[in-house]
Amino acid sequence: MRNQVNAWLDERVDEMAALLVRLIAVDSENPPGRALGQCARILRDAMENLGLGPEIIDIAAHQELEEPSIVRGGVGSGDRLLYFHGHFDVVPAQDRRQFTAVRRDGRIVGRGSADMKGGVVSMLYGAAAADALGLLGDGRIVLQLVCDEETGSVAGAGHLRAAGMIDPRAVAMLTAEPSGGSVWNAARGALSLHVNVRGREAHVGQADRGVNAFRHLVHIARPVFDYAEEMAGRHTDFPMDPDDATGSMLVVGGRSGGGSNFNVVPGSAFFTVDGRYNPEEDLDGELKRLTGIIEQAAAEVGADAAIEVTQRQPAAGTAATHPAASALGRVIAEVEGRPARFEMCAGILETRWYDQLGIPAFGYGPGRLDVSHGPSEYVDEAAMRRCAAVYALYANEMLS
Known part of the structure; x- marks a missing residue:
């Protein structure tokens, strides 16, 4: 045949x-x-x-x-x-x-x-x-x-x-x-987030009147990097190409930006999170955990942050x-x-x-x-x- x-x-x-x-x-x-x-x-x-x-x-x-x-x-x-x-x-x-x-x-x-x-x-x-x-x-x-x-x-x-x-x-x-x-x-499954942080613009000469969205973004992103490192250490039991990492992979800040000019306190800033999760992971549980990390970090500095889930694929x-x-x-x-x-x-x-x-x-x-x-x-x-x-x-x- x-x-x-x-x-x-x-x-x-x-x-x-x-x-x-x-x-x-x-x-x-x-x-x-x-x-x-x-x-x-x-x-x-x-x-x-x-x-x-x-x-x-x-x-x-x-x-x-x-x-x-x-x-x-x-x-x-x-x-x-x-x-x-x-x-x-x-x-x-x-x-x-x-x-x-x-x-x-x-x-x-x-x-x-x-x-x-x-x-x-x-x-x-x-x-x-x-x-x-x-x-x-x-x-x-x-x-x-x-x-x-x-x-x-x-x-x-x-x-x-x-x-x-x-x-x-x-x-x-x-x-x-x-x-x-x-x-x-x-x-792998996929989770993608867009995190938008809102502040208040002010000219550099009156910077004390502004709320720096970028500063808040930096504080929020730091524990997300820690989370990404943790997930990279959780390995799959499925065989993989020897050149591929066996942990769940996340990119933090693949896209980021904000502000209107170099001499203006940034009134807004954003960053993205894109993850590929091993089949052993509970995708809904990890989404809840990741958004919780972001929300807690935002609360610590009184940041106004909004999270948009742009992709969720099992x-x-x-x-x-x-x-x-x-x-x-x-x-x-x-x-x-x-x-x-x-x-x-x-x-x-x-x-x-x-x-x-x-x-x-x-x-x-x-x-x-x-x-x-x-x-x-x-x-x-x-x-x-x-x-x-x-x-x-x-x-x-x-x-x-």
Whole structure:
């Protein structure tokens, strides 16, 4: 069966490359989220040609997203359901030339090649191969491609969840994130805060009449740094890449500012807190604890501080011993010729939207995290085909 899948994919090497080159040429940078409708239409046409029955679902306006939409399709008609999930927005480029793909030495170089337009192409061809070769048994694959993963996925995957378009009875979900050959069976949760401190402006000549918001900010931020250091020392039990820190990670002051001029007591100041929390942590409990630390510090100096929670996304995790994980491991070992590696992703993944409904969910794609978002982002064409083979064979394993 593996040989049949490989032969089917090998006949379509240039097709897969050509589609990826077309997708890279669309500068679907997010933020701000431009050219999303154009990218969606290219995907719809490609899926139509592959017999994947696509539709474009328009979604509500969100921030600056241009023509926000979801591309949805699938193959098969049985009761057992497997989700392939991906995104077609990309992070901003360092150079506009990154939107002109270069195909050389078995690689395709360009913005989004690794994260994750190359993976999307692998999913489309994996699903088509499973259908063409009769691997779906009594089951079906549903493909769901969203437009806003790089800015939190609230509009895209959030719409899928709110509209009841994620069936909790599904046997599993795969997303083609750039895992570099590993399986990401877990991912951190996220908490983001915006802390605004209000004071009272006064000219430097009358500084005694002002209330210095910046001074209050410094006092408030100090214990937040202590909290971040404590969380970094609380390690996960999930295996991780050896180069990744195993504690929960927080950035304090990623954005900060305030004041109106150098000679005016600042009447306002702000800073942000952005955290990635290990699955073992109680996200709601940590949110309560973190806001409590800020509120207590503000009370100590009589500061007027307001806290806005700008992101709250739960962690996700499926045990490597889960039957759906074991099946994926077997398929990867067959295709790659080596045992599958299960690791926790250091960031957050859209697996969380499915995990919350009890669906075993995994990140596995052809790209590499260490080149994603960088100036020389690329994907190996051979890795794209291997992942497509894994997707097709995993469908057979889970649906037959």
